[in-house]
Each structure stands twice: as C-alpha cells, then as structure tokens.
Amino acid sequence: MTWAPKEVLADFATVARLAGVSLTQGDIRLEELPAPHTPPARLPAGHMAVYVFSFGADVLKVGKVGPKSQARYTSQHYNPGSSQSTLAASMIADAEWLGLGETERAGIGSWIRSNVDRVNVLIPAPHGIPVLTLLESFLQCRLRPRYEGFRSQRG
Numbered sequence: 001m002t003w004a005p006k007e008v009l010a011d012f013a014t015v016a017r018l019a020g021v022s023l024t025q026g027d028i029r030l031e032e033l034p035a036p037h038t039p040p041a042r043l044p045a046g047h048m049a050v051y052v053f054s055f056g057a058d059v060l061k062v063g064k065v066g067p068k069s070q071a072r073y074t075s076q077h078y079n080p081g082s083s084q085s086t087l088a089a090s091m092i093a094d095a096e097w098l099g100l101g102e103t104e105r106a107g108i109g110s111w112i113r114s115n116v117d118r119v120n121v122l123i124p125a126p127h128g129i130p131v132l133t134l135l136e137s138f139l140q141c142r143l144r145p146r147y148e149g150f151r152s153q154r155g
Contacts, residue, residue, distance in 0.1 A: 012028075029123075052145075054118075
C-alpha cells in the first residue's frame with residue numbers, strides 16, 4: 001500500500017471541521033489489512049465504514065457501508081455475482097491490466113484476499129450518513145480509485 005491512511009485521515013479531520021462536523025480523536029478507527037488479508041467477519045455494532053482496496057500503488061475501490069450493510073462490508077466485493085458494482089467484477093473486466101489469467105479470474109475472491117490490501121475506516125453511526133458520505137467523497141477525490149462509477153465517468 002503506497003497511500004498513507006493516517007496522514008489522509010488527518011486531512012479529512014480538517015475537511016470535517018470545515019463542514020461543521022465535530023470529530024474527536026477516538027471517533028475514527030483505522031483498520032489496516034495488508035495482503036494477504038482476511039475480510040472482516042462483521043461490521044462492528046453501532047458503526048458505519050468506508051473501505052479502500054489497493055493493489056500496489058493503485059487504489060482500486062473506495063466504498064461505504066451504513067450500519068446495516070453487513071454483506072457489503074464483509075463479502076460482496078470478493079464475489080463478482082453477489083451484487084452490482086463489486087471489486088471482483090471490476091477486476092475480472094480489467095483482467096488484462098491486472099495480468100489475471102483464467103485461473104485467477106475463476107478464483108478472484110481468493111486472489112483479492114491474497115494480493116489486495118484493504119483499509120477500513122470505522123465511524124460511530126450516530127455521526128450520520130452525511131459524515132460517512134463526506135469521508136467517502138473525500139477519499140475518492142484524494143485517492144482517485146481505478147474502479148469508481150461507470151467506466152465512462154472515470155478520469
């Protein structure tokens with residue numbers, strides 16, 4: 001992972017303050033899961049999260065989950081058919097850039113766990129969805145993930 005989560009989150013604290021949001025030092029919890037990683041078993045009760053997947057120097061995906069989005073947080077991004085817009089489906093569609101062969105594509109979830117870093121940023125749910133959305137948008141702007149939005153929207 002080449003981005004610096006602690007530094008980026010320190011900058012986000014400034015953005016949040018400018019938006020009139022009061023966050024204490026303990027409000028944002030960082031969970032770094034370098035490859036190979038085990039996906040989280042559950043979203044902690046009373047929390048929401050923004051997650052970042054990266055592969056080497058490239059940030060692949062930034063997403064968010066509210067306090068009731070267990071499957072999105074724990075498993076959907078590792079399975080290309082589990083929902084719309086998963087990391088796994090985006091990677092299969094971009095297999096040539098990633099250098100993925102048939103074997104890797106067939107076992108994409110395992111490949112992600114073995115080769116992709118994941119960072120979870122946990123925020124207490126009482127801060128509300130607008131703060132979660134602000135964090136996700138800030139990280140998307142700052143990190144420029146490869147798989148955000150529709151292909152035609154990517155810059």
